[in-house]
Amino acid sequence: MADNDADRLPPTMSVPRVLLPDERTSGRDRKKVNPRDSGVLVVGLGRFGQSLATTLDRSGQDVLVAEKDPDLVAQWSGRVPIVEADVANPEALEQLGARDFSIAVVAVGTALEASVLITGNLVDIGTPQIWAKAVSVEHGRILQRIGAHHVVFPEHDAGKRVAHLVSGKLLDYIEVEDGFTIVKMRPPAETHGFTLAQAGIRTKYGVTVIGVKSPGVDFQYATPETRIAPTDLLVVSGPAELLERFGARP
Structure with a gap:
């Protein structure tokens, strides 16, 4: 008997699970998560990512957050459109439809390896605009070299x-x-x-x-x-x- 799709997933891969805000939390109509031909994908829900995502959402931007921590996903579900996924894995990035976003923000900073992997994955799929958070000059230089279009240093x-x-x-x-x-x-x-x-x-x-x-x-x-x-x-x-x-x- 053939294995099902879940059995074939790599053990490190998180299956994206989309959680949209309750319609009562916003006065505007929210778009379907997929398909998209624009909008902003925010990766990481630390303090920088939280501030960015909520500001974009309140201003009426089409935004989706990708976060691998299930506790954070549960905490923020119903507040912003959010998907549970580890997008350091390129297959998870593909599954959540990242190719359809015109802008992506890598809000992961302290986990340097994840930051670099995620940015590289977004470069590989041809994301038109990639913004990436850096925590040091060296970190920012690496992000620029692998293809980030804009590097920001929030703390600095x-x-x-x-x-x-x-x-x-x-x-x-x-x-x-x-x-x-x-x-x-x-x-x-x-x-x-x-x-x-x-x-x-x-x-x-x-x-x-x-x-x-x-x-x-x-x-x-x-x-x-x-x-x-x-x-x-x-x-x-x-x-x-x-x-x-x-x-x-x-």
Whole structure:
């Protein structure tokens, strides 16, 4: 008698088991898990993966989480679309329909071997965009070499951002690329009561005020005639070093 399909599976392979959220947990209609021609596959449900998956799901993105820990799967079933599978095994990746996703995020970080294997498997099936979490420069270099399109360092980036926030008057800090940065900050005293043209911020400090948010008023894009009040919040862009200097003004 021939063995059934389950008997033929490799012993290390986890059979994907899809668990969709209860319809009452969301106001929008959820799509069928398969087939897909878009959407985001999130692999790993640690703190980074949890934050990523829930944010994508709440924003209406078509997302599916793959997690091998049955306890985590049980905990998160009904909250996000989730499948129990060890996608370090390429057969499990195929079974959950990973080829149909346009974006995959490898949120596994501390298990370096699994991170590399999963990323390599996604490269092999031709995933158009692969984002991978790295916990070190060396880890990130390996992920890039095997084909990850984007490598992120959540702990490093968060620490760097917080360092900028606690060391001055900056209220928010986003580094875009190659040192170009956008910050939210209180206006220095020397700008109070003046228009941007009168204050000459770009000429004096080499940074650009993008917009101003006044209390009780909608955000407004900045013009030379925009007048700055002490209670305003400024959104300013420019090189990180120059923004730090401007943000340090009394």
